[in-house]
Amino acid sequence: MANEIVKYDSELNTIPLRKFSPVEMNLFFSIVSRMRDKNDDVVIFSFHDLKELSNYKMTATKSFVKDLESTYDKLMELKFSNRSASGLSVEKFRMFTRFKINGDSDEPFVEIQVHDMALPLLNNLEQWVRYSLTEFRDLSSGYSKTMFRLLKQFRTTGYAYFSKEDFHELLDIPKSYRETNINQYVLKPIKEELTPLFRGLTIKKKYGRGRGKPVIGYQFSFKPEHKNADDFSKGSQEDLRKKMFNIEQNGELSQEEKWVAKDKVLGLKIGTHEADLKAELEKKEQDLLSEIQKKGLLDDLQKGFLN
Numbered sequence: 001m002a003n004e005i006v007k008y009d010s011e012l013n014t015i016p017l018r019k020f021s022p023v024e025m026n027l028f029f030s031i032v033s034r035m036r037d038k039n040d041d042v043v044i045f046s047f048h049d050l051k052e053l054s055n056y057k058m059t060a061t062k063s064f065v066k067d068l069e070s071t072y073d074k075l076m077e078l079k080f081s082n083r084s085a086s087g088l089s090v091e092k093f094r095m096f097t098r099f100k101i102n103g104d105s106d107e108p109f110v111e112i113q114v115h116d117m118a119l120p121l122l123n124n125l126e127q128w129v130r131y132s133l134t135e136f137r138d139l140s141s142g143y144s145k146t147m148f149r150l151l152k153q154f155r156t157t158g159y160a161y162f163s164k165e166d167f168h169e170l171l172d173i174p175k176s177y178r179e180t181n182i183n184q185y186v187l188k189p190i191k192e193e194l195t196p197l198f199r200g201l202t203i204k205k206k207y208g209r210g211r212g213k214p215v216i217g218y219q220f221s222f223k224p225e226h227k228n229a230d231d232f233s234k235g236s237q238e239d240l241r242k243k244m245f246n247i248e249q250n251g252e253l254s255q256e257e258k259w260v261a262k263d264k265v266l267g268l269k270i271g272t273h274e275a276d277l278k279a280e281l282e283k284k285e286q287d288l289l290s291e292i293q294k295k296g297l298l299d300d301l302q303k304g305f306l307n
Contacts, residue, residue: 158224196243
């Protein structure tokens, strides 16, 4: 399932996934990836397939059922609607009409059916957002997952701008967050996790006039993808090479941020690259001192400093 593709109408990107955890996002978009072009048919997912699709880590059936139920409960809170051009006529609906979890079966499964009003989101698409499910699910931050989806909507232009209000709403940022919190908890993981996937990714704040030059928006830019580019894996080694290249060549990241990004891509403990570099420098220093001592130059150097 390495080349599983998520594809849906861009309208779905306008719906904030409020309070969804990264696990719940993985489950939801794994389901979306298999519901495309199924019309209103009932689609059956075995627990095994859905766990594999979403890269679900826990093995206990009770935990899985609980996470599935929680995902659907949050989906039920989302507001989908069709509004007329005049704004005087509105239809509201849920995305799924059927979501049955059967964990008592010898081969447990989930039955899901799309609401007839939601069919245009997944069927006969004229405009769409498309991306690799594997790349999406491997992101650990919920903010990174959301921004990954949003930026993929602009894959061929390489530019996206969000007003401060839209940015906060789409990413479901707590109202209590100040800019320092956004820098640390929102933008930092986005930079670290999305730089390997978007070549030349830059994030710039837009400032308004007035006291303190308040932030009024966020601008994202990256190298555009070709219109006919696919999202298929080119093999683990080539995918890794591309990610490491994107990190190393990104001029917006500090050295420390590059180390963290590389650790995440390689699945290493955060701080490994930094520690390895320090250890390498210490070893070079020790080797140099040993070489100096061998040549009998240490005393001469010390005398030189004393004189």
